[in-house]
Amino acid sequence: MKPPLLLLHGAVGASRQLKTIAEKLSETYEVHLLDFPGHGGKKLPEEPFSIKFFADTVLTYIHEHQLQQPAIFGYSMGGYVAMYLARFHPGLTGRIITLGTKFYWDEAIAAREIKMLNAEGIAEKVPAFAAILKDLHAPADWKQVVQRTADMLVEMGKDNPLKPDDYKEIKTPCTILLGDRDKMVTFEETISTYKLLPEARMGVLPGTPHPVEQVEPSLLTYLLEH
Template sequence: MPTAAGRFGPAELRLALAAPRPAAGLTSEWRLVDGLRTHTRRSADPGTGAPPVVLVHGLAVSHRYLTPLAVALADTHPVYVPDLPGFGLTERPGSAYDVPRHADHLAAWLAAYRMPPVCVLGHSFGAEVAAALAARHPEVVRAVVLAGPTSDPVARSRRGQIGRWLVDTLREAPLQAPILLRDVWDARPWRVSATLTHSVRNAIEADLVRIAAPTVVVTGSRDPVVPAGWRSQAVRLVPHARDVVVPGAAHNVATTAPAQVADAVRLLLTPTSDEQVTPHAHR
């Protein structure tokens, strides 16, 4: 059962740390993509005919913290959670990829799986990668979910982002900490630091205005990394976007509010989604 918004319990922790072992219907596999052995955590196809959903993790983490959301979506959609180059169980290249290179690797990964156009959901730095994918490779993207997208121009510096993340740690469920420690160990601290530099040098606005696919911006109401002003600006920049605010959740909304985020994804992908507004959505 998914936890309430803002919560993350022992069952979710065990699930997050299970890979590569099968757990809760999720399995691991590796494919060679652009010369890198790339790990993907995936669900079975539920046979509904619904489009695949691809979940893209943030800069210091991996597939692990997105597994509650993958499970929440798996009864209606095939779900794929790749580890970006250098993170999680994917092979580590010698340098840290910037946003465009991650987006191009993700496009090559989609080609390796021969997927139809997907709904791509990126969280935090992963939202930057998702936006770049939609801007650079629009033919592979059916819909976009930007969950807690970084970075707010007001705090677009290493100091600004680290300061906001430190505030966020006080608002997150404590049991997420073991996942972060494992993910930073796998990626190596230098890669996390270099990726943060790439993030603050990436003007996501240039990609947001080029997104042609239907888009939803999802944030937690207690997210200090993505305050209301930046969320509203991001929504205005995307030609076809709306936003959803999850009460009680902080920055890791995709982890601690998987049921609410899954509902936002399903609503986005329904034929009449442009005509519907959930109780927590704002146009």
């Protein structure tokens, strides 16, 4: 029987962005793809977006599918959700692998990031990206997905859900990955978090920017399998 592996997408993303990776990993793992509420065509929830809310969604999925300590790969926000689960539900998961996850948030960082999450600005200045978001999240309103994500980042800036001391308590084996051309996540915050984790490895993907669509699938799957 293949070990279970759960793939978690990033903010304003969807599970189908990880399908190529999932297909490559399916020979080794029983791969599960999950869309967070409001994403990938799922109905927008009444509850505001938050890391805890998304973590609870993953928790429910694990229990409903009776997954025994699944490994979790989380891209960007998905990696943060995975870390949150490892911290507050110890023993629930197997190893955690993150890619391009921004671990450090404060009000200044949140303010900078939400400038890129203005739905009207995206529609006007980057219509191709707006079309992608519309297709990813239909029939849900992609503009609401963007706005709710921005609201979540504001709250994270005020009170980061995971503090430095929280990472010290995560005993789950973790692999922290970062692309060498990632312009959203710094080496400094990644290395700092890596050093706080009791059981961790760190890797840098060469020639790799932040967008998961631009990650070399073969390289990533090799790191996930070893």
